[in-house]
Amino acid sequence: xPNKVLIVDDTETMRLYEQMLLTGQGYEVDxxxxxxxxxxxxxxxxxxxxxxxxxxxxxxxxxxxxxIKESDETKDIKVVMVTTKSEYERVKEAFVAGCDDYITKPxxxxxxxxxxxxxxxxxxxxxxxxx
Amino acid sequence: xxxxxxxxMGNSEPPAEAESDNxxxxxxxxxxxxxxEFERSQQELAEIAHAGxxxxxxxxxVQRRRELEDRAGxxxxxYVIGQRLASSPEFSGVMRALEEVLxxxxxxxxxxxxxxxxxxxxxxxxxxxxxxGEDLGYATLASTGTIANAAEQGQRLVLSNDEQRVAxxxxxxCWFPMHTGERPIGGIAxxxxxxxxxxxxxxxxxxxxxxxxxxxxxxxxxxxxxxKKFNLKSFAEVIAHGKRPPRA
Numbered sequence: 591x592p593n594k595v596l597i598v599d600d601t602e603t604m605r606l607y608e609q610m611l612l613t614g615q616g617y618e619v620d621x622x623x624x625x626x627x628x629x630x631x632x633x634x635x636x637x638x639x640x641x642x643x644x645x646x647x648x649x650x651x652x653x654x655x656x657x658i659k660e661s662d663e664t665k666d667i668k669v670v671m672v673t674t675k676s677e678y679e680r681v682k683e684a685f686v687a688g689c690d691d692y693i694t695k696p697x698x699x700x701x702x703x704x705x706x707x708x709x710x711x712x713x714x715x716x717x718x719x720x721x
Numbered sequence: 722x723x724x725x726x727x728x729x730m731g732n733s734e735p736p737a738e739a740e741s742d743n744x745x746x747x748x749x750x751x752x753x754x755x756x757x758e759f760e761r762s763q764q765e766l767a768e769i770a771h772a773g774x775x776x777x778x779x780x781x782x783v784q785r786r787r788e789l790e791d792r793a794g795x796x797x798x799x800y801v802i803g804q805r806l807a808s809s810p811e812f813s814g815v816m817r818a819l820e821e822v823l824x825x826x827x828x829x830x831x832x833x834x835x836x837x838x839x840x841x842x843x844x845x846x847x848x849x850x851x852x853x854g855e856d857l858g859y860a861t862l863a864s865t866g867t868i869a870n871a872a873e874q875g876q877r878l879v880l881s882n883d884e885q886r887v888a889x890x891x892x893x894x895c896w897f898p899m900h901t902g903e904r905p906i907g908g909i910a911x912x913x914x915x916x917x918x919x920x921x922x923x924x925x926x927x928x929x930x931x932x933x934x935x936x937x938x939x940x941x942x943x944x945x946x947x948x949k950k951f952n953l954k955s956f957a958e959v960i961a962h963g964k965r966p967p968r969a
Binding site: 601602603604606607610611614674694695696699700 | 763793794797798800801802804805808818821822824825826827828830915917918
């Protein structure tokens with residue numbers, strides 16, 4: 591069963607890049623363009639990991655992360671924040687909100703794939719043992 | 722947003738009703754070539770993975786896989802950039818795509834885009850990032866100086882950090898010209914990179930070269946399309962018509 595990743599970014603370029611990168615690696619990918627839409631998508635199909643841009647309209651990544659981590663139903667979803675250095679101070683807020691890791695733009699594909707794989711490793715092992 | 726399908730790399734349809742067909746078709750053909758090469762590399766990677774299943778891969782296959790992964794990564798970036806720049810026939814769409822690509826894919830923090838569309842055939846400022854939300858008005862590139870000379874000659878210019886410091890706070894780090902045929906028609910002036918990036922390396926410069934080539938085709942097509950569709954008489958009107966609210 592492929593792991594499910596939700597890509598949340600208000601820029602079409604980043605959504606396209608992340609989608610193609612991750613589907614090429616066998617992940618099942620869903621997409622949202624802001625925090626509000628992300629929460630709606632999570633309610634429909636719960637992902638294993640969310641790749642979350644910080645600066646977005648309607649609801650930013652920090653608030654979205656906080657809501658994901660506050661809910662018992664979604665708190666085990668892994669969250670990776672995507673940021674530019676100018677937003678670095680906000681990464682501290684993201685960790686307070688409960689994010690599991692972060693990555694800076696421009697995204698290094700090896701770094702991103704490694705972070706995702708590491709975050710999902712334990713979850714996958716647990717599922718394997720249960721099955 | 723919907724659930725994803727496997728990457729639909731074949732959806733690079735040409736902008737509708739673009740009058741400047743030569744520029745549009747050139748860009749679309751480039752994107753198509755990149756897509757085909759990317760898919761070939763993915764196919765070969767899948768074959769190597771299948772051959773190595775349950776076995777230790779031979780050293781030459783390990784090396785080949787590494788080369789293919791590097792190449793596929795580069796091709797993916799180039800495909801995304803080309804696809805985005807070819808995705809909209811309208812000037813505002815091209816500017817948004819260019820902004821996203823320069824910030825998100827290259828890592829630029831401050832830049833300006835100029836296009837030779839002024840009444841005096843001068844280089845008019847058509848996009849500035851970060852977007853201050855102000856009307857760009859009719860700002861043009863200075864007519865004298867190192868950058869002006871490079872712009873007029875259609876030459877690339879890259880300053881070292883020290884050279885930029887000497888040239889002054891408003892001097893760009895580099896200038897990447899845009900051409901139609903041999904004629905310099907515009908350029909991208911880079912002033913700052915994202916702080917964690919520190920500098921532009923050889924692969925960044927190569928990427929900027931590619932972006933400026935694609936951007937030239939996309940802007941030329943969007944200019945022609947916008948003038949025809951919205952009955953605009955000058956490039957200043959095209960810029961004003963395409964002005965969109967700054968990103969949140």
